[in-house]
Amino acid sequence: MFKPLNYLKKSPEIFNDHFTEWFDEESSMHEQSDPSEEAMIRFAKAHAITPPQKIKESILQKIIELQIAENNRQSLHIDNLPLLDATSNWLNWQACVQHISPPDEYEGVYLHTLENSPQRDLFIAWVKNNVEEEVHLDLVESFIMLEGSCECSIRDTSGKTRSIRLSAGDYLEIPVGEPHDMILTSLQPVKAILQWHKIRA
DSSP states (O other), rough: OOOHHHHHHHHHHHOOOHHHHHHHHHHHHHSSSSSHHHHHHHHHHTTOOOOOOHHHHHHHHHHHHHHHHTTTTTOOOOOOOOOTTTOOOOOHHHHHHHHHHOOOOOSSEEEEHHHEOOOOOEEEEEESSSEEEEEOEEEEEEEEESSEEEEEEEETTTTTTEEEEETTEEEEEEEEOOOOOEOOOOSOOOOEEOOOHHHHH
């Protein structure tokens, strides 16, 4: 049996010295291969679990969506950007704005304006702190994720709250008048294309 398993029966803690010892032993046993790789593979196999079907399906769906987005890439022009909607290809947007960066230091949220017109405001948004609950009564807010991950809670007019987890490639539209917030779930800031589609009074 692989030595880490014997050790874990006695103690749940593993330190660098333990791995160094195991790798040295593996090296003498597998001279033709990378001992650290062999040790980690055996350790991973010994602790492998079958993921829940829902998670497996979610991962496979994400892979399919990425392949579709990759196969349908088009160039966007920074001076004539299309409306953001559920059919928007996040890879097109990512490529279009990749040369634009936020300042080295900013607090909470930084918005870089891409368009300001009577119909809409369009931004690149960088978010590195949670966003407290807000509500818009005169615009439809939508965004497509480019980097990072977050969870948004949205409360409808009946008071029911739904939570939506988002990562790169995901699109979300928030109906007028529905309070919402954002909680970061990634170590890196969220980067997204943010659209405020204005509603005529």
